Structures are given as C-alpha cells and as structure tokens.
Amino acid sequence: MAFVNEHYLKLSAGYLFPEIARRVNAFIAECPQFAGEIIRCGIGDVTEPLPLAAVEAMKSATDELAHRASFKGYGPGTGYDDVRHTIAEGDFRSRGIDVADDEIFLSDGSKGDCSSIMELFSHSNRIAITDPVYPAYVDGNVMFGNTGAPLEGGGYEGLVYLPCTAANGFIAEIPSTPVDIVYLCSPSNPTGAVMPRAQLEAWVAYARKHHAIIFYDAAYEAYIQDPTLPRSIFEIEGARDCAVEFRSFSKSGGFTGVRCGYTVLPKSLCASTAGGAQIPLHPLWTRRWNTRSNGVSYAVQRGAQALYSTEGKRQVAELVAHYLGNAKLLREGCTQRGLTAWGGTNAPYVWVRVPAPFDSWGYFEHILREARVVVTPGAGFGRCGEGFIRISAFNSRANVEEVVRRLACIN
Numbered sequence: 001m002a003f004v005n006e007h008y009l010k011l012s013a014g015y016l017f018p019e020i021a022r023r024v025n026a027f028i029a030e031c032p033q034f035a036g037e038i039i040r041c042g043i044g045d046v047t048e049p050l051p052l053a054a055v056e057a058m059k060s061a062t063d064e065l066a067h068r069a070s071f072k073g074y075g076p077g078t079g080y081d082d083v084r085h086t087i088a089e090g091d092f093r094s095r096g097i098d099v100a101d102d103e104i105f106l107s108d109g110s111k112g113d114c115s116s117i118m119e120l121f122s123h124s125n126r127i128a129i130t131d132p133v134y135p136a137y138v139d140g141n142v143m144f145g146n147t148g149a150p151l152e153g154g155g156y157e158g159l160v161y162l163p164c165t166a167a168n169g170f171i172a173e174i175p176s177t178p179v180d181i182v183y184l185c186s187p188s189n190p191t192g193a194v195m196p197r198a199q200l201e202a203w204v205a206y207a208r209k210h211h212a213i214i215f216y217d218a219a220y221e222a223y224i225q226d227p228t229l230p231r232s233i234f235e236i237e238g239a240r241d242c243a244v245e246f247r248s249f250s251k252s253g254g255f256t257g258v259r260c261g262y263t264v265l266p267k268s269l270c271a272s273t274a275g276g277a278q279i280p281l282h283p284l285w286t287r288r289w290n291t292r293s294n295g296v297s298y299a300v301q302r303g304a305q306a307l308y309s310t311e312g313k314r315q316v317a318e319l320v321a322h323y324l325g326n327a328k329l330l331r332e333g334c335t336q337r338g339l340t341a342w343g344g345t346n347a348p349y350v351w352v353r354v355p356a357p358f359d360s361w362g363y364f365e366h367i368l369r370e371a372r373v374v375v376t377p378g379a380g381f382g383r384c385g386e387g388f389i390r391i392s393a394f395n396s397r398a399n400v401e402e403v404v405r406r407l408a409c410i411n
C-alpha cells in the first residue's frame with residue numbers, strides 16, 4: 001500500500017488566488033455584461049513585454065543550440081559559471097558587497113527556492129514568519145511537515161507569527177520567544193513595506209546571537225529607489241554568517257513566464273547538528289541542486305545574463321519605473337478618495353485600509369461589483385491582513401488610470 005504525505009491534507013482548502021478566481025467567475029456568471037470590463041490588479045503578475053536585451057539573447061542562445069559546433073546539452077545544476085559571475089558582479093560586488101560567483105545558485109524562480117531550502121533543515125526548528133506573509137513560505141513548510149494542524153481563524157500550530165501592523169510600520173519586530181529560522185521579505189509582498197537598515201541590522205544581530213538563520217526574500221529589490229534602504233541583506237555586516245537571500249528576475253526583468261531566479265548562500269553559513277557540530281550549508285545546497293536538478297535552460301540563463309548588459313540594465317530600469325509610476329497613481333488615487341494607503345513607493349504593491357463597515361473580502365466584493373476591479377483581500381495573507389486590501393501595480397498605464405477613475409466613483 002502506498003501512503004500519502006498527510007501534511008498536504010493540512011493545507012487550507014481555498015488557496016487565495018483560486019478563491020479570488022472563483023469569486024470573479026461567480027460575478028461574471030451573474031453579470032456577464034461586465035465580463036469585458038474587469039481589470040485585474042489582484043495577482044502580482046507582470047503585464048509588459050520582456051526587455052529586448054533578454055529577448056535577443058534568448059533568440060541567439062536558441063540559434064546556438066541549432067548548430068552542432070555550439071550545441072549545449074546538460075549544463076551545471078547550479079548555473080553556468082559565467083552567468084553566476086555576471087550576477088555576483090552585477091548585483092553584489094559592483095555595489096561593494098562580498099558575494100562569490102559560486103555562492104549564486106540559479107533556479108527557475110524563487111517561489112520554489114523559498115520552500116525547497118527547508119530540505120537542508122531538520123523538523124525541530126522554530127520557524128517565524130511575518131503576518132501578513134507571502135503564502136508560499138507557509139504552505140511549503142506545511143508540506144514538509146514543519147507545522148502542526150491548521151488553527152481556527154487561520155495559520156498553523158507550531159509557526160511563530162510576527163505581526164506586521166500599521167503600529168510597527170508593517171516591519172517585523174524581533175520576537176520575544178527565540179526562533180531558529182525567520183522569513184523576512186523586503187520590499188514586502190503584500191504590504192509594500194521596506195526594511196530600514198537599522199532594523200535589518202537588529203535582525204542580523206539577533207540571528208547571530210541566537211545562531212538563527214534569516215531567509216531574506218528580496219524578490220522586489222529592484223523597486224527600491226531610496227538609496228538609504230538596503231537592497232540586500234548582505235549589505236549588513238555579519239549577514240554572511242546568518243542569512244540566505246532569494247532573488248528573482250520575475251519582477252525586475254518581467255520573467256514570470258520565462259522563469260529564472262537565484263539564491264545566494266554564503267560559504268560561511270552553518271547550521272548545527274543535534275550534537276552541536278557546525279555544518280556548512282553551501283556544500284549541502286550544491287549537492288541538493290546537483291541531485292535534484294539539471295539546472296535552468298541555457299537560453300533562459302542567457303536571457304537573465306543579458307539583463308546586466310548596459311542595454312539590459314536600462315530596459316530593466318524602464319520597466320521598474322513603469323510599474324512604480326503605476327504604484328504612485330494607485331496610492332494617490334486611494335488617498336484622494338480618503339483611504340489610508342501604504343507601500344507603492346519602493347514597492348509595486350499598495351496596501352490599503354478597508355473603510356468601515358467592510359472586512360477585506362467584503363471590500364474585495366464591493367470593488368469587484370461596483371468598479372469591476374479585482375484586488376487581493378489582505379485576509380488571504382494572514383490574520384493581520386484582515387482589514388486591508390492589496391492593489392498590484394503590475395498593469396498597463398491605461399488600465400491603472402482607469403482603475404483610479406473607477407475607484408473615485410464608488411462609495
């Protein structure tokens with residue numbers, strides 16, 4: 001008899017985006033005349049075409065594969081050396097941050113990395129996540145059996161939740177109970193809050209003191225425009241001993257469909273055995289990649305690498321500026337109609353307090369029905385997300401302008 005991994009059965013049935021899709025479809029079935037008018041600012045998926053530099057690099061990489069002399073078969077599981085070099089140089093060393101080429105591990109995007117990293121850790125770790133949170137961290141840990149049962153009203157037994165509220169500027173505070181692993185996301189999905197340097201320093205100091213490890217999700221770092229805000233945890237002294245960073249080309253290079261990201265795992269990062277021996281994680285992560293994967297496709301790696309060329313950098317900056325322009329319009333639109341909004345300045349998400357008498361799902365339905373705009377109910381990101389909605393800036397300018405017009409007209 002084959003036995004199922006029963007941890008999967010703990011997963012909450014209505015994962016956020018399928019539930020949103022279900023409600024949108026129900027609305028369309030009820031009011032089909034509005035089907036063509038719906039504007040989606042819910043899921044954080046990019047809308048604008050790929051940077052030309054990446055397109056050209058992928059085309060020419062595909063041409064290479066068409067000829068015997070330049071054909072490539074399996075590549076290294078962790079990424080081509082020159083691609084890792086370009087990334088380490090472009091994202092880190094050129095900014096004075098010490099990251100070696102072989103500390104970059106290419107992947108098909110950071111969603112998978114955020115949970116597969118747990119393969120390196122025992123089940124005995126106390127894991128902290130922010131509330132609200134990017135749901136993939138939680139569900140990945142549920143699947144691994146790192147949590148207990150689902151809790152009444154949301155969340156899981158066994159996880160330590162770090163509330164992010166208006167009172168703390170949506171920045172996770174150091175917990176009073178000790179934790180071994182903590183997920184931090186900056187700029188945050190969903191709140192758009194960015195971790196200030198002093199607070200990130202405090203987290204690194206905490207992690208070093210407690211021999212904890214920080215999983216730092218920097219998927220949206222390209223949106224940070226304020227030069228005083230850290231774009232990488234490795235800007236903070238001591239982070240190489242206590243952090244892993246996740247990066248993605250999805251929101252910088254528009255690669256949500258192309259699929260490419262990477263983790264940075266420093267050679268000095270260790271975790272403890274039950275007996276107290278310190279084990280470097282870098283060889284384990286390398287081994288993991290070489291066992292489980294044959295790497296990211298050649299053409300995609302060349303596309304990602306091209307984002308670091310002079311043209312590529314300019315095109316990425318343009319793309320980011322486009323979405324940040326949208327975020328500004330959305331945030332201003334909300335404020336002008338008397339709503340309180342956060343985020344949207346160094347992040348592509350605007351986090352809006354829901355006006356009375358609505359709750360998050362109620363306001364989601366209200367906006368859907370009255371404005372034919374799809375947003376994301378904050379409650380879908382955790383208990384502390386109740387009372388908020390997230391508006392995504394990933395859209396065309398025309399759609400965003402229309403959303404602002406429509407929001408101005410509803411009650």
Ligand code: PLP
Pocket residue numbers: 044108109110111112134185188189217219247248249250255256260261
């Ligand atoms: N991390 C955060 C915080 C995200 O919001 C997302 C995607 O929305 C990801 C990671 C996943 O990105 P990728 O497309 O690289 O898998």
